[in-house]
Every structure is written in structure tokens, then in C-alpha cells.
Amino acid sequence: KNQVEQSPQSLIILEGKNCTLQCNYTVSPFSNLRWYKQDTGRGPVSLTIMTFSENTKSNGRYTATLDADTKQSSLHITASQLSDSASYICVVPRVTGGGNKLTFGTGTQLKVEL
Amino acid sequence: DSGVTQTPKHLITATGQRVTLRCSPRSGDLSVYWYQQSLDQGLQFLIQYYNGEERAKGNILERFSAQQFPDLHSELNLSSLELGDSALYFCASSEGLSRGLMNTEAFFGQGTRLTVV
Numbered sequence: 433k434n435q436v437e438q439s440p441q442s443l444i445i446l447e448g449k450n451c452t453l454q455c456n457y458t459v460s461p462f463s464n465l466r467w468y469k470q471d472t473g474r475g476p477v478s479l480t481i482m483t484f485s486e487n488t489k490s491n492g493r494y495t496a497t498l499d500a501d502t503k504q505s506s507l508h509i510t511a512s513q514l515s516d517s518a519s520y521i522c523v524v525p526r527v528t529g530g531g532n533k534l535t536f537g538t539g540t541q542l543k544v545e546l
Numbered sequence: 547d548s549g550v551t552q553t554p555k556h557l558i559t560a561t562g563q564r565v566t567l568r569c570s571p572r573s574g575d576l577s578v579y580w581y582q583q584s585l586d587q588g589l590q591f592l593i594q595y596y597n598g599e600e601r602a603k604g605n606i607l608e609r610f611s612a613q614q615f616p617d618l619h620s621e622l623n624l625s626s627l628e629l630g631d632s633a634l635y636f637c638a639s640s641e642g643l644s645r646g647l648m649n650t651e652a653f654f655g656q657g658t659r660l661t662v663v
Contacts, residue, residue, distance in 0.1 A: 466651070475548060475636055475654030476589070521589070533602045534579065534638075534652060538588035 436524050436537035444543045449512055453540045455505040455522030466523040467496055467507050476521055512544045552637050552655035560663055564625040567658045571618055571639030578620040579638040580612055595620055627662045634659050
């Protein structure tokens with residue numbers, strides 16, 4: 433079954449600390465993996481897209497890693513800020529009957545506190 | 547601003563009613579996706595259109611239907627509404643072809659919050 437699972441489900445950290453979010457997927461065939469940030473009540477916004485051949489990609493304080501062999505990805509947030517409080521969603525697309533279906537994980541709810 | 551416009555932003559209606567949600571994709575994007583996000587739940591894929599044609603279908607109820615018009619805007623019709631249909635409905639668009647180019651990014655609108663009372 434094509435699935436995307438994320439952990440932890442929720443996380444609370446202090447401002448300035450680092451954290452790592454995990455994503456395991458079983459979607460096949462695999463083409464790429466995306467991390468989105470979703471503020472409460474808002475649409476998801478892409479943070480990074482990683483293709484099969486990429487192991488690490490950074491976007492400011494966000495660094496994503498991908499291990500296509502173990503089908504795992506992580507998102508590392510450095511020096512967290514209050515504005516990082518959001519849901520982080522791992523997304524893996526796959527082709528279904530001629531279309532592209534984005535399979536979403538349920539997300540990790542991150543809260544950054546003072 | 548993602549460039550994807552959804553209207554209305556909020557909608558309150560009674561059970562049994564029918565509503566239409568509208569989505570205008572980014573200029574040049576041919577694919578439109580509809581998602582449902584219930585309270586504290588992940589995004590659930592409903593349906594995808596590419597250049598006016600249905601391309602992929604998720605767990606969309608028979609009471610729900612969608613279409614994409616020649617100008618590429620899309621509408622999601624929800625009928626015989628139930629309390630459980632209350633959710634955020636997101637539209638996303640991408641330039642992607644129906645096959646290949648899976649590395650293209652999907653851009654999301656701000657959603658329509660539907661409340662069924």
C-alpha cells in the first residue's frame with residue numbers, strides 16, 4: 433500500500449533549539465519527496481523537493497535528507513524560531529491511471545516556545 | 547501568495563444543501579488538485595484534473611463532483627451535505643503533465659473553510 437508516515441506526531445521545543453522530523457514512505461515507484469510547511473488554517477507551502485539522486489538539500493535553516501534505499505527522509509530545523517510553529521508535511525507523488533496523485537503524510541505538529 | 551485563488555474563503559450552510567467551491571489555478575498551470583482536510587487530519591486527495599479532463603481520483607464521495615473548465619478554473623460541487631463534510635477544502639495547481647514531470651511543484655490556495663450546521 434502506498435503510504436507516507438511521519439513521526440513524531442507532535443513536538444514542542446524551545447526557541448533556538450534544533451529538531452528533526454522523520455518521514456517513512458512506501459510509495460512506489462519513487463520519483464521525489466517534498467516537505468511542506470502548513471500554518472494553521474492556511475495552505476501548505478513547499479520547503480524543498482528532493483529527487484531520487486539527492487541525499488541532502490538545504491533551504492535556509494531547513495535541511496532535508498533522503499535515503500532512497502531505506503525509504504526515509506528527515507527534515508532538520510536549526511535554531512528554531514517562533515514562526516516555525518506549524519505542521520510539517522511529507523509528500524510523495526505517484527502516478528495513478530494517467531494522473532499524478534500526491535500522497536500526504538499526516539504531518540508533524542511543531543510548536544516552538546519561548 | 548501562491549497564485550492559486552480559492553473562493554469563497556468561508557462558507558456556512560445547512561445539512562442537505564449543495565455548495566460550489568471555486569479554484570483559479572496559477573497562470574499557465576494545467577493541473578488542478580482538490581484536497582479535503584478535516585479538523586486535525588491530514589490532507590486527503592479527492593480528485594485531479596489536467597487541462598479539462600479528470601486524471602486521478604481519490605476517496606471522493608459520490609455526493610461530490612468536480613470539473614475543470616476551458617479557462618482552467620475548477621469547481622468542486624458538494625451536495626446533500628452532512629455535518630461530517632465540515633472541513634477545509636484546498637485546491638492546488640501545478641504545470642505538470644499527466645505523465646512525467648513529477649518533479650513539478652504543487653502550489654496551494656488558502657482553502658475554503660466549509661462549516662455544515
